Amino acid sequence: MGMTMSQKILAAHAGLDEVKAGQLINAxxxxxxxxxxxxxxxxNVFEENGxxxxxxxxxxxxxxxxxxxxxxxKAATLVKQTRxxxxxxxxxxxxxxxxxxxxxxxLPEKGLVGPGCLCIGADSHTCTYGALGAFSTGVGSTxxxxxxxxxMAWFKxxxxxxxxxxxxxxxxxxxxxxxxxxxxEIGVDGALYKSMEFAGEGLKYxxxxxxxxxxxxxxxxxxxxxxxxxxxxxxxxCNGRYQGTPVEYTADExxxxxxxxxIDLSTLRPTVAFPHLPENTRTVDEIGEGEVKIDQxxxxxxxxxxxxxxxxxxxxxxxxxxxKGVRCIIIPGTQSIWxxxxxxGLFDIFVEAGAVVSTPTCGPCLGGHMGVLAAGERxxxxxxxxxxxxxxxxxxxxxxxxxxxxxxxxxxxxIVDPAKx
Amino acid sequence: xxxxxxxxxxxxxVDTDVIIPARYLNTASHKELAAHCMEDIDxxxxxxxxxxxxxxxxxxxxxxxxxxxxxxxxxxxxxxxxIASTFARIFYRNSINIGLPILECxxxxxxxxxxxxxxxxFDTGVxxxxxxxxxxxxxxxxxxxQNIIAxxxxxNSIL
Numbered sequence: 001m002g003m004t005m006s007q008k009i010l011a012a013h014a015g016l017d018e019v020k021a022g023q024l025i026n027a028x029x030x031x032x033x034x035x036x037x038x039x040x041x042x043x044n045v046f047e048e049n050g051x052x053x054x055x056x057x058x059x060x061x062x063x064x065x066x067x068x069x070x071x072x073x074k075a076a077t078l079v080k081q082t083r084x085x086x087x088x089x090x091x092x093x094x095x096x097x098x099x100x101x102x103x104x105x106x107l108p109e110k111g112l113v114g115p116g117c118l119c120i121g122a123d124s125h126t127c128t129y130g131a132l133g134a135f136s137t138g139v140g141s142t143x144x145x146x147x148x149x150x151x152m153a154w155f156k157x158x159x160x161x162x163x164x165x166x167x168x169x170x171x172x173x174x175x176x177x178x179x180x181x182x183x184x185e186i187g188v189d190g191a192l193y194k195s196m197e198f199a200g201e202g203l204k205y206x207x208x209x210x211x212x213x214x215x216x217x218x219x220x221x222x223x224x225x226x227x228x229x230x231x232x233x234x235x236x237x238c239n240g241r242y243q244g245t246p247v248e249y250t251a252d253e254x255x256x257x258x259x260x261x262x263i264d265l266s267t268l269r270p271t272v273a274f275p276h277l278p279e280n281t282r283t284v285d286e287i288g289e290g291e292v293k294i295d296q297x298x299x300x301x302x303x304x305x306x307x308x309x310x311x312x313x314x315x316x317x318x319x320x321x322x323x324k325g326v327r328c329i330i331i332p333g334t335q336s337i338w339x340x341x342x343x344x345g346l347f348d349i350f351v352e353a354g355a356v357v358s359t360p361t362c363g364p365c366l367g368g369h370m371g372v373l374a375a376g377e378r379x380x381x382x383x384x385x386x387x388x389x390x391x392x393x394x395x396x397x398x399x400x401x402x403x404x405x406x407x408x409x410x411x412x413x414x415i416v417d418p419a420k421x
Numbered sequence: 422x423x424x425x426x427x428x429x430x431x432x433x434x435v436d437t438d439v440i441i442p443a444r445y446l447n448t449a450s451h452k453e454l455a456a457h458c459m460e461d462i463d464x465x466x467x468x469x470x471x472x473x474x475x476x477x478x479x480x481x482x483x484x485x486x487x488x489x490x491x492x493x494x495x496x497x498x499x500x501x502x503x504i505a506s507t508f509a510r511i512f513y514r515n516s517i518n519i520g521l522p523i524l525e526c527x528x529x530x531x532x533x534x535x536x537x538x539x540x541x542x543f544d545t546g547v548x549x550x551x552x553x554x555x556x557x558x559x560x561x562x563x564x565x566x567q568n569i570i571a572x573x574x575x576x577n578s579i580l
Contacts, residue, residue, distance in 0.1 A: 024565040037446045041489055044449055049576045067447060074447035124487040124511055140489035140515035142575050150579050154565070188434055189481040193510050222481060224510055277434060366443040366486070385485060387438045389461040 002252025033121030041141035055151030101334025104302035116247030167266035175210030184281030192222035297410035300331025304382035323413030430535035455497035483512025
């Protein structure tokens with residue numbers, strides 16, 4: 001029986017010719033990631049257990065992105081602890097304010113992950129790098145500590161669901177609409193413990209930012225990882241950027257899938273996830289005019305803080321103003337994206353529309369800082385989760401959407417089809 | 422090893438943001454995390470929970486963020502065991518790695534009620550609802566994972 005793309009990467013890193021779904025393996029890691037929230041817990045585990053060395057100081061990334069620039073004294077203390085550890089063990093990819101970006105925007109951009117690599121990260125959205133043909137998955141801090149010590153992690157080999165992507169997207173359809181549509185269809189545990197493997201001729205219409213967005217939200221369907229085949233779009237992005245040696249894996253013709261879905265991009269409509277689960281989706285056509293008024297719009301995050309996202313928002317905002325009473329916070333994902341957006345003149349458009357532009361941070365996505373909601377407030381956001389209390393008060397609400405839908409809604413004052421603004 | 426305690430019952434898709442809201446992630450202190458355990462889904466939980474109590478939930482428990490702070494908060498609040506129909510995968514491995522006993526058993530998760538007294542035999546996977554007298558058989562852990570647990574968690578198993 002053939003192997004899926006994910007299974008092939010796992011087998012290669014476990015030194016095995018073949019693996020089967022359900023098999024428990026130990027595999028060699030190419031990258032171990034943590035952030036300012038999860039690294040300190042891992043460092044405590046590392047130190048309390050008497051570890052004295054890391055397996056490879058070039059294969060560990062510690063990205064200070066969640067509560068930075070430090071939102072309070074406790075957050076500053078956690079970053080300081082991480083900085084001290086990184087200095088002690090000469091962690092090459094420790095990235096502090098000034099260098100850091102949102103981790104899942106930053107690692108691909110810096111070429112720290114690429115085709116065929118095996119990466120674990122103490123952050124659930126580590127699944128993002130599957131967009132590049134990597135096997136990449138979120139773990140906890142103890143796994144991070146064990147990975148830093150041994151360069152290994154244990155995995156239960158996942159089975160997979162295959163998504164055949166066909167057709168050409170129309171209008172304002174982006175990667176966000178694709179993944180929200182899929183989660184709406186299969187549910188927040190629809191891919192529990194499994195790989196989501198994307199394939200099909202429609203992939204040529206999804207640029208690298210769309211793919212990073214789709215793989216990023218695989219976890220919102222419960223998946224272990226999301227993964228795309230390597231094609232010219234991937235190669236163009238990774239060539240001259242990826243610091244490792246790219247290895248292109250393809251799923252066997254006779255690989256078995258637990259289920260297969262066909263997603264026709266040409267029929268998708270801009271899609272919004274209503275509170276309080278990413279599976280509560282509706283297309284913009286199913287939302288009444290003025291039905292969902294908003295107080296805040298957030299455009300950014302590891303899901304949608306890349307240059308294509310900022311351009312899509314700017315296209316809507318150009319020459320327009322935010323609706324009265326709406327606040328809009330725009331967060332470029334990395335320093336490099338920030339500079340590029342500035343040079344392209346996008347900041348003029350945002351600020352003239354009445355929005356603010358932040359330094360890179362996860363910030364409001366998880367109710368950390370830079371846009372926390374009060375009781376009764378509603379946000380439309382390009383982030384990835386709309387759980388109870390996710391962006392602030394337990395009685396606030398988050399609606400997930402693409403940058404185009406979020407920007408259009410900020411202009412209208414309520415959730416709207418971008419084609420109508 | 423066994424556990425016995427009063428049940429705190431939850432539904433589907435209990436996410437790690439409600440288990441431990443991100444506003445408390447500016448600390449790694451187990452005690453501080455426990456003081457806010459389940460705050461956004463049951464603000465009274467920390468006042469009700471007693472050492473040894475058992476958490477029972479339905480499907481996809483622990484979905485969302487990978488924060489290990491979630492199983493840490495549950496364990497540090499005194500909970501001895503979590504039973505669910507299914508667990509989100511990162512929560513599942515985090516619990517094993519830190520030594521919070523978890524069991525998957527759909528029937529038990531569906532039938533056991535809030536406030537019931539339940540006992541669990543981890544060696545056999547037998548769950549007994551002492552309030553109703555009914556017993557359930559949970560899925561046993563694979564040997565590979567039993568070894569991690571037997572060694573007292575992941576780090577002890579690699580060092």
